[in-house]
Amino acid sequence: MITAEQKPIQEIIQYIAPYSRILLVGCNECVTVCAAGGRKEVGLLASALHLSHLKQGKNIDIREITLERQCDPEYVEELAPYIDGVDAVVSMACGCGVQTIAGRFKKTPVFPAVNTRFMGASLSQGVWAERCKGCGDCVLGITGGVCPVARCSKHLFNGPCGGTSHGQCEVSQDIDCAWRLIWERLKELGLESRYEELMEAKDWRPGGAGGPGTIIREDLA
């Protein structure tokens, strides 16, 4: 899923300083699971913004709403009845949600309340780690199920590099060397020979280097 973290509250306060009627919009999907922008976080941020204003003896009108998905026009349409009654929208979804709202409501400013971080998996309650960079041509089938793009700090395809030490990455001792993990997993699978096969230079175009990606499914579109 897509992970995110709430922005520093002062940054959000600055964004909305010129406005007095705010539509605060959460999303029920990824950002709910990573506790960054679901219904609960919408309530908490609204409360924090109220506290900030009350301290200055001011009031702010905040309407809270959490959409099923903020990256689908059908759900974003649910904001239409409220949009004329607000000065600005604050979105707690990932960047995809923010942009879907911005694209639909041209005259109302939209501000992000979270920093979108990465595509990751949950390791345990409250802990998420980056696992995929959306490279567009998945090689997990030949790397023993360990991603060399997301988990090797240098995105090497024929690692490890010379910096690997005691199985850890030279960038930080807290990072497992992806190529150590790949080797261990291949050994477990009895596929050590695969490690000897050199991988060709990767075509990065499907993963973003070729411009923004688009998927068009003729059968659905």
Place this chain on the structure above:
Amino acid sequence: MEHFEPEIVAFCCHYCAYTAADMAGSKRISYPSNVKIIRVPCSGKVDAIHLMKALEKGADGVYVAGCLAGDCHFKNGNVRAEARVNRVKKMLTELGWEPDRVAMFNMSAGMGEAFARIAKEFTETIQKLGPSPVKTGAVNQAAS
């Protein structure tokens, strides 16, 4: 400055602090009437939003009282409650509020004295901090 009687909300776990408050009562140990108790089935039931809403509505201080370490009836509700209190403290700091307006305390059901002492000490802490920014903000705005 005129005398200030703070309004304090205490979320008390049914299995420990709430019973401790009862114990204080039956032992005739007095504690400040400023403390308004809300009984919860476990301190872990108290979410960050409950603390924030209490402050928003004008409470001068809020605390959560849960079981002693390792004694939670639901395993780790008290640990979770403490983490939430700390999160709210951090948020308050970022907002320019005094983080000491919220606190977490641990006690067992038999600790009536401790309940009364904590209620008294927290009330004193809040008295030192003064009225909630919600109240002072409104007053300042009206005066300006």
